[in-house]
Amino acid sequence: MCRPCPAKSHADSAGMAECTCIPNFYRAPSDRPSDKCTETPSSPRNLVAKVHQMTSVVTLSWSPPLNHGGRNDTYYNIECARCPSDVRFSPSDRNLNVLQVNVSRLASYTTYIFNVYARNGVSNQASVVRFETVNATTFSSGFTLRFWDFKRLRYKTDSFNFEFIQLPSPVRGIIVRKITSTSVNLEWEVPEFPNGEIISYQIRYYRQDQPLTDGKYLTHTPTFGNIQEKLIENLKLLNHKYIFQVRAQTKSGFGAFSHPISTTSTNSDNGAAFGLGMIVAVAAGAVFILLAILAIIYWSVRRSYSKLDDRLYAQIPLSVRYWKGKDPLPSTEGIIYSNSNGEVALPQLTKARTYVDPSIYGDTDRALKEFTTEIEANSIRIIAVIGGGEFGDVCSGFLRQADNSNRKVAVKMLKPGASEPDRNNFLLEASIMGQFLHPNVVELLGVVTKTRPAMIITEFVANGALDTFLREHDGQFTMIQLIGMLRCIASGMRYLSEMNYVHRDLAARNILVDETLDCKVADFGLSREKEEGAYETKGGGKIPVRWTSPEAISYKKFTSASDVWSYGIVMWEVVSYGERPYWNWSNQDVVQAVEKGYRLPPPMECPQATYQLMLDCWQKDRLHRPTFGTLVSTLDRLARNPSILMNLAKIRENPLDTAIQEMSKFQNVEEWLESMKMSRYRDTFEHAGYVKLRDIAHLSANDLPRLGINLVGHQKKILKGIQMIRARIDSSGETFV
Incomplete structure (x- = not known):
């Protein structure tokens, strides 16, 4: 049959088997000869690049082209000539059928040019493919938002100034390459996000049996390359363990210290090998003889006390329990070993450090001596009262340190006339805090017990309690900033759970916020009367009902899983900017509703992913709740992919409200x-x-x-x-x- 040529084509002569496309029109390989010829699409419209200030993730969005070229298979490609080789496009940079993409892993303070191409099935045949161009300049990949309270500085006003501080991220991969009896060679990688030119590195080290305030500092000038190293000498490693941390400095200031790494002596000091070997041989012989004597004593004691009552057993010193075979001696933790290749390996028998309940000591002063440092009262200067609790006032002040510098601190003072049980309960918190060292847990600096009043000295956290801080700045933070706060809390709780410590009172009122929005877990037993109605007596103890899991209320079963439930309530508090959980319900109504399956609805403008994480924390079966390690990983994923947070949660239909x-x-x-x-x-x-x-x-x-x-x-x-x-x-x- 003879028919006219399809649209946008012509026949060179009558009776052609296939019509030829006119210029700038084409047929795709999959098109039939009878199909019309089509053209390439016009360029995308309304191309916009938004740079996230906290993460420097660039979000590209655009509208479809006005002309699709007569086809329905339009797709998009993205090109970025100056992007680093490991740049990440989410979901992809090729064959996109969506109108938005996130670009991450970009360098700080760099201008990038993005070309977004509109293509279809005939674009490969065309000599010109249309595209749209947009520029985007990144900020810092480690942005920090700092709040300056004008009222506390110079101006008589209630307003706040917001200042962005670009600080370097922590150094990575800090390891010990070589250890001798008097020196340590540290190596580390430069920060992932320097956020400027690194001027120097600061190394902090101190003996484990000494307070952090007695630590020493060294400065290292950066060298070329990704790996930095520093030899630290004049150490006494034979009988002591040292803690090391490193941080980077730019013109904007110091970044955060790296996670602490510890080490003890080794036999790699060849110069002293012979003398040291003699000492070790003599010591080994003495130990062998001592062990033989102890073994004889052990068998004698075992026959005499084989039926020892368990109540008496609990009073036996830990070393004797070891020889009785019931409780192992605490293993040395944190020791670093280097093999012949210089690689660091941890011994399999080393156990993680665990929390020790101070009450097993029976005497509060013994527990304080074990876990805290005594500070002279005359080295503390009180400035102002900033709060109060069940046992006394909380003040701000300054602590004069060993180098005569002054550090701002928080001072918790026992009220005058307190009874001996009150004093013991007051100082119990210090013996708990003294066992923790983590950037997201409030740090104990020391105690004052030799003079009155007794004091607990902690680091000063500028912005105070999280719930009050959020209420004062309602609606002023981005969701990424709120996710960052939640990540800090989860990180601190992960550390505590790994220490086998159960907080039991995790709530926004017990989280402190510093000037860079870093959150720190606090309140390990001091205050139980700060919020009226928050605590209810259950069988002799006080329980924060609104934050407590069902099994903890019903069966007094407090575990890390019950802390995860409380963390879900904290998430709700943060996203709702300090709203009171369950509003003005009575505690009895809360318990009954939760038992029937009620869960708090999503706060306004709460992302679905964030709310789902809350619901995971509120699983009735505690074994189904996520761990704090999982929570940290999930929050990291949300922070790296802001597009996930765009889908907001909806209130479920017919809630039991x-x-x-x-x-x-x-x-x-x-x-x-x-x-x-x-x-x-x-x-x-x-x-x-x-x-x-x-x-x-x-x-x-x-x-x-x-x-x-x-x-x-x-x-x-x-x-x-x-x-x-x-x-x-x-x-x-x-x-x-």
């Missing part, structure tokens, strides 16, 4: 506003004609600024109340008057 049921008690808008402590807007609603509850059920977020409600925190609280009214109407069909 006592707060919604409480709405039936309100007769008018005035009572409703008073329940939320928003009575200041009573006249605003009244003048606008909103008197009945059914009237405000139709309000949206766009209506509130029109009414003069401009504060973000107040808008969120009122919108949450409106949502509850709507849910009540939908679930029960009630008509409010």
Whole structure:
């Protein structure tokens, strides 16, 4: 049959078997000869590059081309000529069928040019492929947001200044390459994100049996290359263990110290090998004789005390228990060994350090001597009272250190006239804190027990309690910043759980925030009366009901899994900017609702991924809850992929929500506003004609600024109340008057 040529094609002569495409039009290899000819698509439209200030992740987004070339197989490719070889495009940089992509692993302070190409099935045949170009300049990949309180500096104002500080990230891969009896050779990799030119490295080292304040510092000038090394001499490694940390410095200041690494002596000091060998041989002989004597004593004691009562056994010193064969002696932890290749290996028999309950000592002073450092009272200068607790005041002050420098500290003082049990309970927290050393756990510097009043000296954390801090800065942080706070808390709790320590009172009020938004786990037993109604007596102990897991309330089963439940509540507090969990419910209502399966709804503007993590923490079966290690990994993944956080969680249908049921008690808008402590807007609603509850059920977020409600925190609280009214109407069909 003879037919006309398809669109955009022509025949060179009559009766051609296949028509030829006109210039700039083509057929794809998969097209039939009878198909029309098509062209390449026009360039993408509205190409925008957004650079995340905290992570320097570039988000490219665009609109489809106006002309798809007469085809429906349009896809997109991305090119970046200056991007590093390990740059990461998510989901991809080729054959994209989406209109957005995240670009990560970019260098700091660098301008990149991105070309986004629109292609289709005939683009490979065309000599010109259309694209759109956009520039993007990264910030620091380790941005830190610092808050300066003007009121505490110079200006009489309640406003805050926000200053971005670009600090280097921690150094990586710190190891010990060579150890002698008097020296250590440290090696480390440069920070992943230098965020500027590194001026120097600072090395801090101290003996394990000495406080951190007695540590010494060395400066290392950077050398060319990715690996840095420093020889530290004049050490006494034969009988002591040393702790080492390294941090980088740029013009903006010091970055964070690396994780501590510890080491003891080795026999690699060839110059002293002979003399040292003689000493070791003599010592080995003495030890052998001592062991033989102890073995004889052991068999004699075992026959005499084979039926020793368990209550008496608990009072036997740890070394004797070892010879009785029930409790192993604590193994040496943290020792670093180097093999012939210079590689570091940890012995398999070494156990991780574990928490020791100070109460087993029976005497508080013995526990303090074991785990804390005594500080002279005259080296502390009190500045101001910043808080209070069950046992006394919390003050800010300065501690004069060994090098005569002053360090700002927090001082917890025992109230005058306290009883001996109160003193013991007060100092119990210090003997607990003294066992921990982690950047996300509040650091104990020492105690004052030889003079009155007794004091606990800790590091000073500038922004105070997390719940109060969030309420004061409602709506002022990005979700990535909130994720960063949660990551700090999870990291601190991971460390504590690995130490086999159960916190039992994890809540936002017991988390402290420093000036760089780093969060630190605090409150290991000091205060139990800071928040009215937070603690309820259960069988002789005080339990924070709203933060406590069901098995801990019902069966007093406190484990790391119950801390994970509490962490889920903390996540909810952080995302809701310090909202009280379960609002104004009674503790009894909370227990009953949770037992029936109720879980807190997602806060406003809460990402689905974040809320799902909360629900995972609130699994009824504690064995199904994630560990803190898993939580840290998940939060890291969320921070590296901000696009995951764009999908917001929705309130589940027909929730078992006592707060919604409480709405039936309100007769008018005035009572409703008073329940939320928003009575200041009573006249605003009244003048606008909103008197009945059914009237405000139709309000949206766009209506509130029109009414003069401009504060973000107040808008969120009122919108949450409106949502509850709507849910009540939908679930029960009630008509409010």
